[in-house]
Amino acid sequence: MKKYLSSLVFAAVTFAQPLLAQNVDQGKKFFYYERYKSARETFEKILAANPNDINATYWLGQSLLELKDTAAAKALYQKALASNGNAPLLLAGMGGLELTEGKKDEARQRFETALSMSKSKDIAVINAIGRANTEAKNGDAGYAIEKLTAATQIKGFNSPETWILIGDAYRKQVDGGAAVSSYQKALALDPNYAGAKQAIGKVYLTQRNAEIFVPAFEDAIKMDPNYGPAYFELYYYYFNRDINKAKDYFDKYAAVTDVTPALDYERSSLLFAARRYDEAISTANSYISKLGDQADPRYYKLIAYSYNEKNDSINAKKYLDDYFAKQKEDGFVPKDYEFRATLLSKFPGNEAEAMASFDKAIALDTAQASRMELMSNAAAFAKKSGNRQLEADILGRLYTVKPNPSNVDLYNWGFANYQAQRYPTADSIFNVYIEKYPNEIFGYLWTARAKQAQDTTMSQGLAVPAYERLATKATELDPVKYKQQAVTSYFYLVSYYNDIKKDKATATKYLDKVLEVDPGNADASRIKDILNKPAKKSPAGGSKSPAK
Template identity: 40%
Template sequence: MKRKASLVAAILFTGKLLLAQSVDDAKRLIYYERFKSARDMLQGIVSSTPNNADAVYYLGQALIGLEDIAGAKKVYQDGLAANPGAAILHVGLGHVYYFENKPNDAKAEFEGAITATGGKNPMVLNAIAHATADTKTGDFKYGVEKAKQAIDVAKKKVEADYYVNLGDNYRSLIMGGDAKQAFDAALTINPKLAEAKYKAGKIYETQNNKEIFLPLYEEATQLDPNYGPAWRALYVYWYFRDVTKAETYFESYVKASDQDERLEYDRIDLKYAQEKYDDAISSANALAAKLGAGTKARLYRLLGYAFMKKNDLASAKSNFMTFLQKAKPDEVTSRNYADIAKTLGGIAGNEKDAFQYYQKAIDTDTLPKNKSDLAKQAADLAKKLGDPLLSIEWMGKAYNLAKNPSNVDLYNLGRAYLDAGKFTQCDSIGNMYSAKYPNHTYGYYLRALANWRVDTTMELGSANPYFQKLIEVGSPDSLNNKSQLKLAYRYFVGYYATVKRDYPTAITYCDKILNLFPGDADATDLKTKLQAPAPGPKKTTGNKGTSAANNPTIESNAGSNTVAEAKTNNPGTKTTTSKSAAAKKQ
């Protein structure tokens, strides 16, 4: 009997060792982000031992890794129904609540677990730190606090993973220096921990410091060639820069990964990067048919871009709209919204819908320059649609969104008002410009045009002081300002010939044009007419329209009216170093 009892005890002991080893194997798979393999392994363990809280916890973690939040929630709720005192399962459920944007419920679960364990269980504290860092809605300061407590409680038995979770929370707080120290501490405990080296690289990638993060990713693959996330990070980096090099990293990533749906998504992505758009579309549609309602949003985004590349904007729109319907808010980037706007802007009858997506792109972006550039794109679309008032609205947004608006931004806003027939506002912008850049011609140019458009007969001379100031400021650098100077001189030809009847002075302005543009046909013809025998008595104002020189539309003979038509009318295109040039951004 004693021998039999000993044999039974030995079998049970061996079974426990095997079970423990299986859970440890599953944990290792989760570390490698091979969530499908971990899920399959843990489902078998939980099925045979449903009260094994550690196995249930890690099964939920594997499902979270697979983005099956609903599945993870059910696992934890079922586990707590069978084992309500399992503190670690309360932490798992709190982790799920973060994904459901229920931070208060999450905190309640965490605090309940801490109370149940007297705050002395480092695994529970570490799991809380992991949960906070794993979501965008986590309380990262709370996560730092719990990670430090886990380290203090564990004392000499502290695991490298505790420092990794501490570093993750610091990284979420944008405390890169503290995060790097934590990851270095993890490597001190386990020098082969590729995860710590990889996550140190992520710090520098957010700073766009490739001289540091790329070597760190490479070092991570050398520490542990089976650590897939580092291979994928290298693949993604080169995906946008060198597709051939990206393919090499992708092959290593495949070897270190589960052959699951995520990998199928990445294979299709690579076809897109290789510009095999038909293959990418065909493969994506096949995968969508296979997955049905479970198809991830990113696949429809890829289809949208592939159809964009083929200039099939209708199909691109259809897939982009499906992407938006299925995507979580944090899955849609500013660039996605902007490209959806461009797609709609290129489809007849859909152009007006583009503007809401330009606004979403602006709201989603974080850089003032990007926001301003997006508003300019919207303004360009409005201009293309022949809607000057809408163009003004977006040009105004572009100017206000710019962190440091340039002279070009201010000029373009004034030009938009002019083109929309808002002459008072144009004059106001011109005044702002000339006050801010008194040695540039463009503020006076805007004011001159705005006043001329109102005083079309030149009888009031409203534009005179501004054209005169333009000449004063622009003449020292006549070569770079000759288009505007020609317009000013042409204005004064008309003014002196038709309003003042001072032909000699009008002729001097013809000569000024000819000095800048020798042989200019318009100036030559006007000069010839003005040198003809003097006409009879001065005509009444109502008959001035018969004079060749009395034409307010002569502006169009002296240079283009719009920024798009003539580079010389755009302060952003000049390259001169003269103080009178507006090319220099202030």
């Protein structure tokens, strides 16, 4: 009888383990689909049946972190570690949480202990360490890449998730090429891994390359029609472009994702996209009235945007101020600060605060293309506000971060410094322009003008070599097109040699050069006649030069 009972217990345990693993896998599947509410509920049910399930505990903590419930995640990991202090996966999870708190040294110690205890052979543990360092602001992407890449060499390795995490770490380092290569390796292991195709799309999304990212998101859906994140990206892309497509993708997204307050907000925002601003305002206000302090702060932003479109800046600013007062720090996106800057600019006296908002937007945006757009907008705002020094500073930052800055970028940076009366800086920038674009006139022209601005009395002769070079280059490049630049340069040299150096012969030589490029120049002929007129004799027999 005992033997029979023992066999029943053994069978129950043996068959229960695959069932339990399947439940954990289902929870992980929800997590993969970014259905964090469903993932949390799944892992909570598993832990209700088996409080010591380490895998379920780790993934419940990750789900709570994604749901912005850091306190619950911390309490969960602390309680689990109290009884399972040597569990590598829990150590990795706690390390990730510590990274979110800025405790980098403590987190690194957790990771190293987890690796040591698992002999750096447990893919799940290494993935957890990679995930923590990739997702946390204080995480070390290089460390993640090192550990994850080593994991791909473990015998029997077959984890597309690892390659996804490597790609995410490279994205954190703003290395899009390496990121895409890693995501493609994930697809090589699992050709139907929709998350990998989605990740590739997001790389090109940051580059504003719709010809690649739109098909990538569409391919992700074809690979897995239940993959909600791809529907959401397409909904968001078409939000301000095609309301019908946006609504279609939103409906498809809503059918495969969790019902949450965030979903209600997105549904409300579609009213704004459809330009039904009054309905958007009333709907958002109804949620605020119904939910009170629990209402999504973005409803205030939605109302602000709607009033702005109705040209009601006063109400727009009021609701945007409410949004900034209620939103958590990690809930802001770069566009929030840009919108605030443009809205503040409509009220005189707020220029400094508006520029501070632009700076926050730029600092927050990690996507290169949108960050550069923000910098361009901020520079334009600074120029409009009359702050040419700030404009010059922003354009300088923009020039240094652009992967392939153009001659126009360099010119704008130099010209802004000239307008800001930073003449030595402008001179240096336009000398760089000459080095890069020797067959364009602009570098020669503005180095001459910058030198002239530094020596307005001509007493130092700072601009003389620059104007000589400008005149020579103007005639070399195109004497017809750049005749005016050559003439202006020669007249400057006439003034310098006649007025400062008292060298009438050299001044006359430059007048002749004016007449070479512009034979009909009446001023050159008139001045030459004056310089060549014999000096009048003084009563004492002296002479006096007519040209003073």
